[in-house]
Amino acid sequence: MGVAQGDPAAIQALVARKLPRMLALARRMLGDASEAEDVAQEVFVRVWRQAPTWRPGTARFDTWMHRVALNLCYDRLRRRREIPTADPPDRPDPADLPDRGLEQADLAVRVDAALNRLPARQRESIVLCHYQELSNIEAAALMGVSVEALESLLARGRRGLKALLADLASG
């Protein structure tokens, strides 16, 4: 693999393809842009370390990267619970946000805020299946649950979002 040999073109191609994906995953899991950048960077440090041992075709590399990123996200979520900060990340209550005549960007802010209000496991299921577009089997394996349990998390998460965004969903 070119990455393992330090091939600049291969490295750039991998970064171009995977960095946005890892950043999006971390951003939606953590609800914080700066922390998401840290996680995305840390995922790639891990990638470079493993590069010499990669064998093409023996792993679904994208899933492995998701696993690393999710672990790092959960480390940070745990740390937040242990060390409450005076200045929490950008996670407004969606109910406090404007709900009439919303532009697309305002809508997105409200949706992100609602997503971040969900319990972490429900959020994770929606992020993996809806935004990262992983299959149910991949998502369930990443989360260490059965497909049935994944479906339950997804359904509860979506119900929670509907409740948080009720005024928008009905309109």
Place this chain on the structure above:
Amino acid sequence: MDIQRFEELSAAYGADLRRWPEAEREAAASLIAGAPEASATVLREADGLDALLDTSRPPVPSAFLREAVIRSARRSHARSLADAWSRLWLPGAAAAACAAGILAGAILVGTVGAETRGEEAIAAAAPDEASIISTWLEGRST
């Protein structure tokens, strides 16, 4: 597939059948063909939330972040080369450290802080990661 299962899948995966379990898509398509009105009602409800979710756009990595990630690859590769070189030519812990220091020191400039932070993150990663990697990567030689 009955309408109840169709509703369950819609409540979990949304209105886009491409997100549904692969094994159930064909049956879902048959149900849609056989019961267009009932299925449309179910899907319409899920589609409202899908549309809201899709208003959230993924962040675009900054050029700074992209460059930092690419720099970390160069640093890691340089260190791998230094390690390999030291194993080949200068056996022994002291010699390895010396070789790594010479090569890595020549290439790595001003990166100590960022690298340390990366290593801490790796140390904090999930304990089962090593087994995942070893399972997935056949023929790992070292």
